[in-house]
Amino acid sequence: MDIAFKKFFKGAGFPKFKSKHKGKQSFSIPQNVLLENGNLIIPKFKEGIEIVLHREIKGTIKSATISVTPTGKYFVSILVNTNAEMPIKAPITESTTIGIDLGIKDFAITSNGEVFENPKNLRKAQSKLKYIQRKYSKNKGKKTKKHLALLHEKVVNKRKDFLHKVSTKLIRENQTIALETLTVKNMVKNHCLAQAITDVSWSTFVTMLEYKAEWYSKNILKIGKFSPSSKTCSCCGHINKELTLKVREWTCPKCNSVLDRDINASINIKSFALKNNLSGEHTLKNRNELPTLVGVMTYEAPSPLGKG
Ligand SMILES: [Zn+2]
Numbered sequence: 001m002d003i004a005f006k007k008f009f010k011g012a013g014f015p016k017f018k019s020k021h022k023g024k025q026s027f028s029i030p031q032n033v034l035l036e037n038g039n040l041i042i043p044k045f046k047e048g049i050e051i052v053l054h055r056e057i058k059g060t061i062k063s064a065t066i067s068v069t070p071t072g073k074y075f076v077s078i079l080v081n082t083n084a085e086m087p088i089k090a091p092i093t094e095s096t097t098i099g100i101d102l103g104i105k106d107f108a109i110t111s112n113g114e115v116f117e118n119p120k121n122l123r124k125a126q127s128k129l130k131y132i133q134r135k136y137s138k139n140k141g142k143k144t145k146k147h148l149a150l151l152h153e154k155v156v157n158k159r160k161d162f163l164h165k166v167s168t169k170l171i172r173e174n175q176t177i178a179l180e181t182l183t184v185k186n187m188v189k190n191h192c193l194a195q196a197i198t199d200v201s202w203s204t205f206v207t208m209l210e211y212k213a214e215w216y217s218k219n220i221l222k223i224g225k226f227s228p229s230s231k232t233c234s235c236c237g238h239i240n241k242e243l244t245l246k247v248r249e250w251t252c253p254k255c256n257s258v259l260d261r262d263i264n265a266s267i268n269i270k271s272f273a274l275k276n277n278l279s280g281e282h283t284l285k286n287r288n289e290l291p292t293l294v295g296v297m298t299y300e301a302p303s304p305l306g307k308g
Contacts, residue, residue, distance in 0.1 A: 026067035033064040033078065040064070040076055051076060058082055070149035087217045092277055096175035097221070099270025101229065101262050102202050108166065109262040111270045119162050125155045159201055167208040176219040177209060178273030180229065221273035233257060234267035 004015035034041040035057060039048030042064065059082035066076050090096070099111035108116040129151045136144045170177060213220045223229075231243045238254040248261050 026065055028065045030063050033061050071153050089217045090175050092176045092219050097270055098174040099178045099266040101266035109266050111266040113263050116166050122158045129155050163205045167212055171212040171216055171218050178221040178270045181222045181224055221277050223272045227272050229265040229268040232268050234264045
């Protein structure tokens with residue numbers, strides 16, 4: 001509740017009760033979580049719950065969160081403390097830094113010119129989801145509801161898989177990643193489904209980059225959304241105020257450079273971030289303040305609801 005009110009005073013809206021029907025249903029167990037012979041043992045459930053381990057647990061278990069998806073799959077995420085020393089991060093240099101521009105047409109474009117397209121199968125699944133959602137809003141039948149939940153889960157899983165692949169690749173290949181800060185306030189206002197999904201993808205993606213950067217000792221540099229990253233010429237710094245969203249390629253009136261809108265933006269993000277970092281405007285998060293979380297693991301328990 002304290003967190004909810006702190007968010008409310010920052011402008012996030014009045015706290016609501018957790019819904020019994022909507023959203024993710026979950027609860028956390030802050031202590032006394034044990035794993036014994038493939039069984040999860042939690043307070044008041046001493047006989048244990050059979051689980052499927054996806055990964056071996058290393059370190060001491062801190063807490064667990066049990067959740068159920070709308071399709072009736074039960075999961076438990078376990079937080080562990082491995083006491084592992086964090087390796088020292090390499091210094092931020094120009095040549096080992098990459099800038100990323102997150103877009104709508106393509107998912108991400110790097111300052112090296114690499115383009116990560118939104119996966120086709122995800123788009124396909126999304127449009128199917130949209131169709132079923134419309135059908136469900138007209139007729140709230142049980143069958144449609146189940147179909148909707150299944151489709152939704154499919155989209156979420158596909159998206160997560162894609163985001164993991166892109167974030168891992170970028171983290172592995174680069175020492176420092178520069179990106180724009182995404183404003184949550186603007187995202188909430190958007191009611192269009194495709195846009196809403198893109199927004200969720202962006203913030204999940206940034207979160208993934210941030211924790212993977214910690215795992216692999218890489219740096220993340222963030223710049224404010226206010227920086228005119230698309231409108232500034234990455235060659236001479238001239239700001240082209242007339243540039244509209246439709247223009248994909250433009251020639252700088254001052255230095256005559258031909259600029260690809262998205263690549264230009266990611267090059268600008270890179271140089272803004274490097275400049276800000278030198279001036280100390282956006283310093284890196286103090287690593288000592290980061291939680292000792294090293295991994296979150298998910299285990300799937302057989303659904304008690306069965307497959308029917
Ligand atoms: Zn120019």
